[in-house]
Amino acid sequence: MKRLRLATRGSALALAQSRSVAASLEAMHAGLSVELCILRSEGDQRADVALSQAGGQGLFTRVLQDALLKGEADCAVHSLKDLPSASPDGLALAAVSAREDWRDAWLSPGSADPWCLPEGVLVGTGSPRRRAQLLARRPGLRFAELRGNIDTRLQKIDAGEVAGAVLALAGLRRLGLQGAVRHAFSEDEMLPAPGQGFIGIETRADGEARALCRSYNAPWAEAEALCERAFLARLESGCMAPVGALARTAGGRMTLKAFVGLDPARPLRLEDSAPAAGPAEAEALGRALADRALAGGA
Numbered sequence: 015m016k017r018l019r020l021a022t023r024g025s026a027l028a029l030a031q032s033r034s035v036a037a038s039l040e041a042m043h044a045g046l047s048v049e050l051c052i053l054r055s056e057g058d059q060r061a062d063v064a065l066s067q068a069g070g071q072g073l074f075t076r077v078l079q080d081a082l083l084k085g086e087a088d089c090a091v092h093s094l095k096d097l098p099s100a101s102p103d104g105l106a107l108a109a110v111s112a113r114e115d116w117r118d119a120w121l122s123p124g125s126a127d128p129w130c131l132p133e134g135v136l137v138g139t140g141s142p143r144r145r146a147q148l149l150a151r152r153p154g155l156r157f158a159e160l161r162g163n164i165d166t167r168l169q170k171i172d173a174g175e176v177a178g179a180v181l182a183l184a185g186l187r188r189l190g191l192q193g194a195v196r197h198a199f200s201e202d203e204m205l206p207a208p209g210q211g212f213i214g215i216e217t218r219a220d221g222e223a224r225a226l227c228r229s230y231n232a233p234w235a236e237a238e239a240l241c242e243r244a245f246l247a248r249l250e251s252g253c254m255a256p257v258g259a260l261a262r263t264a265g266g267r268m269t270l271k272a273f274v275g276l277d278p279a280r281p282l283r284l285e286d287s288a289p290a291a292g293p294a295e296a297e298a299l300g301r302a303l304a305d306r307a308l309a310g311g312a
Contacts, residue, residue, distance in 0.1 A: 015222045016140040028091070036048035054077065079105060079216065088221075097214050097216070106224060111240070116206045121194050127146070164186065234290075245303055270287070272307060285305055
């Protein structure tokens with residue numbers, strides 16, 4: 015294969031991620047040319063509507079997946095946290111990047127400490143996961159959804175439309191905007207969305223493109239990502255559920271920490287670990303912790 019058609023959204027972050035993947039693949043495979051196919055997702059087209067009202071899972075990924083299924087592209091690059099945990103028939107997750115910073119970040123023109131905000135102030139986030147974790151420690155906050163690309167959201171924060179907002183640190187770092195961060199949440203303060211910080215490459219389930227893109231895969235990162243995604247899949251929930259998960263590998267073991275905040279007054283926090291042996295064992299750890307969450311009322 016001499017030419018690879020890579021489907022991507024057209025936002026600054028999506029293009030930065032896709033160009034990085036394209037450059038890596040071209041460096042790994044002599045003579046390969048990667049062509050970006052820029053598509054506009056449903057989520058991009060409906061930027062004036064709250065995500066919870068715009069259709070749920072797949073808002074930012076369906077158009078890319080359709081291009082793969084129709085043969086209009088050979089691979090697609092996703093922020094892995096946006097990719098539903100189950101792939102459509104005929105598609106497969108071919109590769110997972112090394113993880114960028116997984117943390118969520120607080121941005122504000124005023125307070126550098128989100129935990130010292132007065133009751134009733136307006137915080138910018140449309141994420142039920144972030145809202146639930148903020149409310150679990152700081153009841154009384156109010157929330158507003160900030161849609162649009164990262165630059166647009168930063169402008170709204172600077173204009174004082176909200177007291178501050180929570181964004182993924184990975185995206186800010188990939189765009190060189192980490193200087194705007196006032197506070198990065200620790201794992202004890204806020205667990206990330208499953209897959210946050212990873213880039214995923216999706217291809218058709220068979221064919222040359224999948225084997226070619228597999229060279230980009232980071233095996234331990236893939237195992238951690240699959241662990242988090244297995245937890246989410248077992249709960250049969252998606253990106254609009256108040257669910258956080260973080261898998262990390264150290265000392266020959268993988269540890270998974272999770273949060274389920276259906277009731278902010280009584281959130282579930284769980285943790286388990288297992289020998290770090292590979293993707294199958296990582297997925298088993300994710301499912302086992304999800305079973306505990308379900309037994310606990312998730």
